[in-house]
Amino acid sequence: MSLPLSEVMRIAALARIAVSEAEAEAVRGQLNGIFAMIARMNAVDTTGVEPMAHVRDVTLRLREDIVTEADRHAAFQAIAPQVEDGLYLVPKVIE
Amino acid sequence: MFDASLTELAAALAAKRISSVELTRLFLDRIARLDGSLNAFITVDPERSLAQARAADRRLGAGEGGPLTGIPVAHKDLFLTEGWPSTCGSRMLANFVAPYDAHVIERFNAAGAVILGKTNMDEFAMGSSNESSWFGAARNPWNPECVPGGSSGGSATAVAARMAPAATGTDTGGSIRQPAALTGICGLKPTYGVVSRHGMVAFASSLDQGGPLARSAEELAALMNVMAGFDARDSTSLERPAEDYARELARPVAGLRIGVPREYFAEGLAPEVAAAVQAAIDALQKLGATTSDVDLPNTGLSVPAYYVIAPAEASSNLSRYDGVRYGFRAPEYDDLMDMYCRSRAAGFGAEVKRRILVGTYVLSHGYYDAYYLKAQKIRRLIANDFAEAFKRCDVIVGPTTPGVAFRLGEKTADPVQMYLDDIYTVAVNLAGLPALSIPCGFGRGGDAGPASDLSRGGLLPIGLQLIGDYFAEARLLGVAHQYQRGTDWHRRAPPIGH
Numbered sequence: 001m002s003l004p005l006s007e008v009m010r011i012a013a014l015a016r017i018a019v020s021e022a023e024a025e026a027v028r029g030q031l032n033g034i035f036a037m038i039a040r041m042n043a044v045d046t047t048g049v050e051p052m053a054h055v056r057d058v059t060l061r062l063r064e065d066i067v068t069e070a071d072r073h074a075a076f077q078a079i080a081p082q083v084e085d086g087l088y089l090v091p092k093v094i095e
Numbered sequence: 096m097f098d099a100s101l102t103e104l105a106a107a108l109a110a111k112r113i114s115s116v117e118l119t120r121l122f123l124d125r126i127a128r129l130d131g132s133l134n135a136f137i138t139v140d141p142e143r144s145l146a147q148a149r150a151a152d153r154r155l156g157a158g159e160g161g162p163l164t165g166i167p168v169a170h171k172d173l174f175l176t177e178g179w180p181s182t183c184g185s186r187m188l189a190n191f192v193a194p195y196d197a198h199v200i201e202r203f204n205a206a207g208a209v210i211l212g213k214t215n216m217d218e219f220a221m222g223s224s225n226e227s228s229w230f231g232a233a234r235n236p237w238n239p240e241c242v243p244g245g246s247s248g249g250s251a252t253a254v255a256a257r258m259a260p261a262a263t264g265t266d267t268g269g270s271i272r273q274p275a276a277l278t279g280i281c282g283l284k285p286t287y288g289v290v291s292r293h294g295m296v297a298f299a300s301s302l303d304q305g306g307p308l309a310r311s312a313e314e315l316a317a318l319m320n321v322m323a324g325f326d327a328r329d330s331t332s333l334e335r336p337a338e339d340y341a342r343e344l345a346r347p348v349a350g351l352r353i354g355v356p357r358e359y360f361a362e363g364l365a366p367e368v369a370a371a372v373q374a375a376i377d378a379l380q381k382l383g384a385t386t387s388d389v390d391l392p393n394t395g396l397s398v399p400a401y402y403v404i405a406p407a408e409a410s411s412n413l414s415r416y417d418g419v420r421y422g423f424r425a426p427e428y429d430d431l432m433d434m435y436c437r438s439r440a441a442g443f444g445a446e447v448k449r450r451i452l453v454g455t456y457v458l459s460h461g462y463y464d465a466y467y468l469k470a471q472k473i474r475r476l477i478a479n480d481f482a483e484a485f486k487r488c489d490v491i492v493g494p495t496t497p498g499v500a501f502r503l504g505e506k507t508a509d510p511v512q513m514y515l516d517d518i519y520t521v522a523v524n525l526a527g528l529p530a531l532s533i534p535c536g537f538g539r540g541g542d543a544g545p546a547s548d549l550s551r552g553g554l555l556p557i558g559l560q561l562i563g564d565y566f567a568e569a570r571l572l573g574v575a576h577q578y579q580r581g582t583d584w585h586r587r588a589p590p591i592g593h
Contacts, residue, residue, distance in 0.1 A: 008452070011452050011459070012452060016436050016439055017440050017451065018440035030509075031453065034402065034453055036511075041328055041473055042398070044393065044396060044470075046469060047478060051471035051474075052471050052474040052478060054331070055478075055527025060331065061308040061327075078194070080419070080421055081419070081423075081424035082424070084121050088420060090429045091430050093430075
């Protein structure tokens with residue numbers, strides 16, 4: 001398998017990472033090397049093997065749907081890039 | 096004092112031979128003296144550390160101290176530490192001051208330990224050399240031209256160079272054991288779920304596990320007694336009764352069944368590492384252990400499967416860095432989408448971006464079954480291999496790494512080369528098993544090195560890996576402790592700062 005440049009650009013867009021064509025071309029060779037290594041997985045037949053999503057197949061614990069945390073929005077918003085009146089500021093998304 | 100064990104330090108503090116403030120100052124002074132060249136710490140904040148030390152002294156004065164009260168401990172910079180920068184080695188979080196403590200930090204604070212500083216690491220814990228840190232690579236104290244390993248490279252360097260008595264780390268694919276091996280110290284990766292991930296910045300959530308780094312197995316046990324424990328805020332934290340990780344330290348090795356996986360001694364292992372590991376196995380046999388060959392036939396598939404699963408989980412976890420709620424935001428952008436893309440392009444380094452791209456691809460439409468599902472099936476086969484092996488042995492013993500520490504820049508050009516070096520560590524994470532690395536000898540690496548190395552002896556540490564069945568941490572620590580009673584590899588200090 002060899003990823004074409006367009007595919008690298010597409011993945012980068014999906015991953016929300018800005019790349020120039022030159023950067024995508026530079027990383028393309030490395031990605032192809034990584035996928036060539038990953039392709040070794042195909043050497044083993046895994047028909048009928050149950051996928052293992054988690055160690056010892058633990059099920060995630062659920063908790064009661066009740067408030068357990070104090071309101072600390074001032075502390076959490078103090079580290080935000082841009083805040084106004086308790087709201088996170090982002091570029092306008094609705095005209 | 097820099098070579099004293101945690102037990103010795105606790106005794107000195109209890110007997111008032113030294114105060115926590117004095118002890119903390121000693122280590123802060125040593126960091127100031129040595130870290131300019133070793134770069135093990137991202138943040139040191141003497142005022143904060145000394146305030147904690149003063150509180151510890153009051154507690155000790157009131158006779159309320161525990162085994163770690165007043166002892167400085169360094170923390171990997173992905174454990175959120177309230178009021179401290181917690182950067183994860185990334186530009187993305189370079190200005191991030193944590194608004195709360197990780198569970199691990201809460202536990203150390205409750206024990207009265209002093210936060211000595213935040214240690215350097217590969218960016219978002221992705222790397223095996225520390226070279227992906229936004230803050231520059233930490234250096235190996237045995238030879239500053241060489242890497243300390245990663246991703247917990249700063250923690251390993253700090254402990255090896257006697258800049259910290261102990262440190263915390265995290266191990267997603269070997270990130271505690273590999274740097275411990277390359278710097279000649281000890282590191283334990285616990286069973287998945289034993290140490291809470293709350294406040295530990297996520298890399299690959301089904302694999303990430305925190306653990307301790309120190310100079311002896313006995314000290315790892317003392318640190319585990321503080322770090323481990325149930326935490327409702329981590330949905331994968333295991334609800335188990337508290338255990339004493341030191342309870343098997345005195346247990347004799349006689350009767351121990353050691354499994355030696357042939358696959359761990361195959362092509363690619365440096366002869367000097369093979370010899371040192373074999374010598375350690377011989378030493379354990381002299382103590383009464385028996386050995387037998389075990390098969391881990393899917394070992395060769397562990398690296399490919401790991402480099403699907405870990406990047407897949409990383410691409411999902413790191414989607415939270417959007418430049419909105421915290422972290423880096425690009426200074427200029429056109430619209431919201433452009434802000435995301437530019438912030439992430441500039442905030443993440445090359446290795447993190449590569450892994451996000453790999454992860455995004457393997458999870459994308461049409462490729463999920465061929466990559467992610469396939470890797471999860473192989474993960475099952477790998478876990479099954481270990482389960483089979485542990486029917487016939489108590490502990491699996493082998494090398495931690497294929498070779499000794501390599502030179503900075505030696506493996507950065509080809510990521511795959513670096514990934515393949517994780518061959519002996521990643522399978523343990525995929526299965527979720529506990530494993531530790533302890534020093535077992537020295538080697539010279541691929542070549543004898545230039546003259547400047549020879550003046551330092553040119554020697555680099557070799558790590559021995561002990562892998563146990565689920566929840567066998569105490570047994571692993573006991574075997575390691577018994578080995579360390581009869582050997583002195585773990586007492587060797589690098590030739591600096593004396």
